[in-house]
Amino acid sequence: MAFYGVGLNSRVKELNLEFKMTLKQKGGIGIRTLGKIFNRMDFNGNKKLDFEEFKEALAYYGIFPSVVDLQALMKYYDVDEDGNVSYEEFLRGLRDPLNEDRKALVEKAFAIMDKDGSGVIQVDDIKDIYDVSFNEDYQQGIKTKEEVLEDFLDGFDGLKGDNDGQVTHQEWMDYYSDLSMSVPSDEYFALMMKQVWGIEQE
Incomplete structure (x- = not known):
């Protein structure tokens, strides 16, 4: 993850954990479930989530971060830094550490x-x-x-x-x-x- 500052890094982890927990409560974070969730978020159907789609996706699950927090979370997901979140990046962002x-x-x-x-x-x-x-x-x-x-x-x-x-x-x-x-x-x-x-x- 890119360096944003200790406080912001912690906030990103908190937001992502909140997102993961909400998804689990809504039906789990298995591959099939996440595929359906991602497609539901991808409003324009281009197989990627842009900033606005990502913002709306979080809002749909009751998460309303500040602009700064949202930008940091977007960067956390956007591994290839193209300004979008692909399905692979979406899965990577939500994965749990290996037990x-x-x-x-x-x-x-x-x-x-x-x-x-x-x-x-x-x-x-x-x-x-x-x-x-x-x-x-x-x-x-x-x-x-x-x-x-x-x-x-x-x-x-x-x-x-x-x-x-x-x-x-x-x-x-x-x-x-x-x-x-x-x-x-x-x-x-x-x-x-x-x-x-x-x-x-x-």
Whole structure:
């Protein structure tokens, strides 16, 4: 989140928590529910919420922040800083932190990928893990093995990713925090991590 000043940062967190709690009371914050809510807020149908739509959306749920607070909250949601809130940004803004069980699994997966322990996953870390031979661009000679591996890593960059062919620990955690919203139970999340990374939940 951008730096607005300690007081305003705290106010943004309060407003967002109030928004999340209101949405939960009105029907939950699951992926399907949030999709319907977002579409209801998107008055002009352009798949984004502009400032006025965002303001009206909050008002609909009984939240009436000051102009300064609203601008700060909008900035919190608007990760790519285009002046609008996309559906992906909307989900990201409302996501809950990973609980301890899920966080432990995600941390283990990162350790598996980060073979050299540098805190950043790079091509050299995954070249013996990820098999590029099934990639169509590689088969057709359009991309080299390194380019395919970089594309794979860029998939973990998230909304504010820089597509630099590597994944930081924060990018990894953000990716799985976003993904976690669409996973209904801890048991299913653990099964997914086991199938993908071979990790057993302790």
